[in-house]
Amino acid sequence: MTLVEHLEELRYRLVISIVAIAIGGGIAWFLFDPVVSLLRAPYCDYWETVPESIRTTEECTFFFSGALEPALIKFKLVGYMGLFFALPVALYQLWGFVVPGLTKRERRLAIPFVASSVVLFALGALFAYLTLPRALQFLLGFAGEGFSPLLTGDRFFSFVVLVALSFGISFEFPVVLVFLNMAGVVSTEQLRRSRRGAILFIVIFCAVITPSSDPYTMLAMAVPMVVFYEAAIIVGRSMKR
Numbered sequence: 001m002t003l004v005e006h007l008e009e010l011r012y013r014l015v016i017s018i019v020a021i022a023i024g025g026g027i028a029w030f031l032f033d034p035v036v037s038l039l040r041a042p043y044c045d046y047w048e049t050v051p052e053s054i055r056t057t058e059e060c061t062f063f064f065s066g067a068l069e070p071a072l073i074k075f076k077l078v079g080y081m082g083l084f085f086a087l088p089v090a091l092y093q094l095w096g097f098v099v100p101g102l103t104k105r106e107r108r109l110a111i112p113f114v115a116s117s118v119v120l121f122a123l124g125a126l127f128a129y130l131t132l133p134r135a136l137q138f139l140l141g142f143a144g145e146g147f148s149p150l151l152t153g154d155r156f157f158s159f160v161v162l163v164a165l166s167f168g169i170s171f172e173f174p175v176v177l178v179f180l181n182m183a184g185v186v187s188t189e190q191l192r193r194s195r196r197g198a199i200l201f202i203v204i205f206c207a208v209i210t211p212s213s214d215p216y217t218m219l220a221m222a223v224p225m226v227v228f229y230e231a232a233i234i235v236g237r238s239m240k241r
Helices: 003-030 032-047 069-085 087-101 110-140 153-170 173-182 188-193 195-209 215-240
Strands: none
Touching: 003 032, 003 069, 003 087, 032 069, 032 110, 032 153, 069 087, 069 153, 087 110, 110 153, 110 173, 110 215, 153 195, 153 215, 173 188, 173 215, 188 195, 188 215, 195 215
16 A cells, blocks of 8 residues: 555544544433433542531532533533543554554454453443542542532543543553564563563553552552553463464
């Protein structure tokens, strides 16, 4: 393929991905209220621990500071959800774009690549949600009992999405390692020899990428990544046989 043909191929696959995101956003529009309730639950659990004498409201709720902010909150959250729903299509289009440079054996891994990437990303988002209550207790309670939270919906949901995104990306770590091993960039022996350095890199990476930087979130991200590193070595060795 010529350069122009590659660019046309890229444009075609980008259009498909954008259409998939739009369709995912349309589905997410009708799921907005249940998702808001789901994301609000960890904050409300913390809010219940705040003494009634310093609570800013009688019920657990979020605030907004501008006339356009409610609409922005809904469009942003729907957009994030649309991206998540369209992730399988986007990953498949990415794989389809790089397929011409792969061998016949590597092309057969398209479905496992997409499926494992989606499952791992969803697993990372789930881990982020499960660690959110601990993270909120640490962050919101850091100043002591004399302070009461007054959170805007835009900032809170942006924070939750960033945490979920950071976990989702970090959980793609084994897929990247297996792909590099298949491409011959790294070998399983190199991964084994670099284990200590990799663990140090993982700890630093988790400290940098987590928006909250609290110890609970960092630990919840670092431990699975170390496990995934070892799993990538095992998978790489079995695929070479």
